[in-house]
Amino acid sequence: MVEISGVPFGDKTVPVVAGPCSIENKDQFLSIATELKELGIPLLRGGLHKLRTKPGSFQGLGEDGYMLAAEVSKNLNFPLITEVTDPRQIEALSKFVAAFQVGTRNMYNYDLLKELGNTKIPVLLKRAFSATYSELLNAAEYVVSNGNSNVILCERGIRTFVTDTRNTFDINAIPFLKNRSHLPVVADPSHGSGETYLVEPVALAALAAGADGLLIETHNDPKNALSDGQQALTVKQLSSFLEKAQGILSVSGRSLAKL
């Protein structure tokens, strides 16, 4: 079991982490965060450093957004998870994040993982595009063996010959990794499918397969999102999803984590 700001992963209560792909500006982030908080979402996500395939794409607010992100999180008392992409960001981010996310492009960045191992802040480690289970578990070991055992694994879809969906969500990974490791395993159905209409069924599937939590990209205006709008849920869609999620979890004697 790993806790992020007192919210347990790997227990009978299952947290849904929600928020926008990118923190775009204060209005956008405060507005989404406020709605998610009201919905009972226990942990907030939002990207500051975005690794985008093209140099010209929006790369996140970067350091310019730290203050904004910290304020929204503090004022709403809403613990924040954000992605770290370079070891030199760790110190400054440590001051306001509840957990670090390591993205799919950095799962093999062992220098970064080792330095995250020197902190006690939880690490949500996403599987790389084509990482084997062993590689993911070994990447976690880079953090754990350096002294930080607060690692949560995240299945977020893999790269296969299928191109009609953004990635192929590897549902087998959830029971497989839980069988091989004591670390909690969460799912990111947003990247795992890449289309809003697929997010709900894949998220429910992940819970049915035993996932210890979910990451769901949520936006107040998906069509105008600066990144990944096509896979975001609105807060309303998320709310409708949560009811079904509760139904699925109750089959295994679990329930949604609430604030």
Add this chain to the structure above:
Amino acid sequence: MVEISGVPFGDKTVPVVAGPCSIENKDQFLSIATELKELGIPLLRGGLHKLRTKPGSFQGLGEDGYMLAAEVSKNLNFPLITEVTDPRQIEALSKFVAAFQVGTRNMYNYDLLKELGNTKIPVLLKRAFSATYSELLNAAEYVVSNGNSNVILCERGIRTFVTDTRNTFDINAIPFLKNRSHLPVVADPSHGSGETYLVEPVALAALAAGADGLLIETHNDPKNALSDGQQALTVKQLSSFLEKAQGILSVSGRSLAKL
């Protein structure tokens, strides 16, 4: 909606098709079938023609097993689904099967699909190892355009770089195919995962994602099965699974199809 012997696929009731990978002999098949019937399983599966990677492996009883299979099915009043691997088998199999299964190795066997299109017997069409969604839908079209619209699509796992599991079950395929096509979509978690301990979570996930039915390999003595024993459930394991399956289905207002 497609019916096999009056059992609908694509409706509010969801059938679980169970049985051994191979029909090995009368005792084995009758024993398993009897137990499954008592459990309320509505449709029986069992392989007569097995396509095995190695020429020396057990290839199924073939024509020698037709009589046996027909008798068990008839005596128990238990409709049988079996795999057809060659167009020349169609006529003889037509006399006792409730539906034809086309296996992953034959999805591109368009000669076979066209001739199945000339019958009215339902066809359960499995996705090939690395078939795109379009290829699967086009393969179905070979049957439908020849006059037989009773086609059920089956996701059974795809081939990826992951080798710790037999295949990678493509959970996205279920909502994607249901969105693109009016044909029912069922799941084969046995081949999709390849290990008994993974079958239940993947099967529950498939139902949560909207699958219209399941194919589950069941054996009375998995350790001594002539094929695929490592992925079979015992009847007892299947029984325990069905309870959970009912719970998952109720979330979407559905229920298990019963005899």
Add this chain to the structure above:
Amino acid sequence: MVEISGVPFGDKTVPVVAGPCSIENKDQFLSIATELKELGIPLLRGGLHKLRTKPGSFQGLGEDGYMLAAEVSKNLNFPLITEVTDPRQIEALSKFVAAFQVGTRNMYNYDLLKELGNTKIPVLLKRAFSATYSELLNAAEYVVSNGNSNVILCERGIRTFVTDTRNTFDINAIPFLKNRSHLPVVADPSHGSGETYLVEPVALAALAAGADGLLIETHNDPKNALSDGQQALTVKQLSSFLEKAQGILSVSGRSLAKL
């Protein structure tokens, strides 16, 4: 070493098999065949039964083209290799083909392979879209163990996450398979790359890696070909390629097979 009409594969002379993807009509086939014969190509290829993804695509002339194909082959004294897609075609095709091609969609069609094993006619066996090396070698074993040792393996590209090319030509397969098996290994750079401008470099690479022969789709009017025009070479492009091929082969003390 396997011979097709006296042309050896696996020897110091390396045959290039050329011809159109599909035999479209007598003018087209005779015209291409005549030019290829003049160029010194030792073996002719041309498809009669085409397995196409969509039911509405041109499926080849089928039996209607047998006479035409047989005549062109006989009149030009040009041995013909064509694809067999159903065991029931074997008898009629046997009367005029020099070798059977088994296409990528039929590599797992073990009923077909077993019946080809009952003949003595050479079989050019293409690797399935996502067949492992073991599966390809085991498929060959279905032919060989039934009594026909005249099997030639063909690497024709595999299905990967790369979609900018039709397939990913697996160059490693050539030295790997030659190391594991005594069977000749040929390459199909036309399907392996899928674009005319890629065919020559990939074909030269295959020879440099040790391929025992090549299959190259050639057309007299690629833009109007009924199938696969975008990957065909004109006879002029083929002629230019052959010079370079001869240069590559001479490095390993080999040479192009000539009529």
Add this chain to the structure above:
Amino acid sequence: MVEISGVPFGDKTVPVVAGPCSIENKDQFLSIATELKELGIPLLRGGLHKLRTKPGSFQGLGEDGYMLAAEVSKNLNFPLITEVTDPRQIEALSKFVAAFQVGTRNMYNYDLLKELGNTKIPVLLKRAFSATYSELLNAAEYVVSNGNSNVILCERGIRTFVTDTRNTFDINAIPFLKNRSHLPVVADPSHGSGETYLVEPVALAALAAGADGLLIETHNDPKNALSDGQQALTVKQLSSFLEKAQGILSVSGRSLAKL
């Protein structure tokens, strides 16, 4: 055309870069480097920072090896290419390296690429395990758009369902990338195949397909190498290879780059 210490890539002369996977100690590195220099190899490679899947594996000498590496390179007048895995290494490495290698695990490390773009030192950019061509070209753009146009692309094999070889060398990538981009394209047949006996045929294939250079792992004692010994060539095997390489290159009017 990009030059590393005056050695052009993308010209009629084709450089082979050789050296051990890891610099293990002075004796090993000096001995291999001396032999390679005598063989006429124009550029030396050797790893200081190794990204290994398991935390317990040998991770390279790291900073402790900088002096050693610099001395060997300087004393032999043998320009050195080594991998950079963290932006904070750039300054110190800049003092003695002729070019930076960015490994497959860092192709998506855009922070690193941007900072390499601030130098004028050439960057040899390896394709990530499952990077599309576009992703590789966009990664190069992160370096180029920051002001450093000295980027060389490297195909080093991709991750596919094939596990009998370490990776699947994507031979199509060479002509495809050369067609899409003006950047030189080199090949790493050592990682692309993973077995010594496959390195030569794959390397020759890469040259036949148009590669502008090669990276070949070479060791004086492969069986006792601290990393990747199973894919290393001895200097003797490399010498034998170079003769054949010269033959292949002459077909396209090219030749091996010599000291």
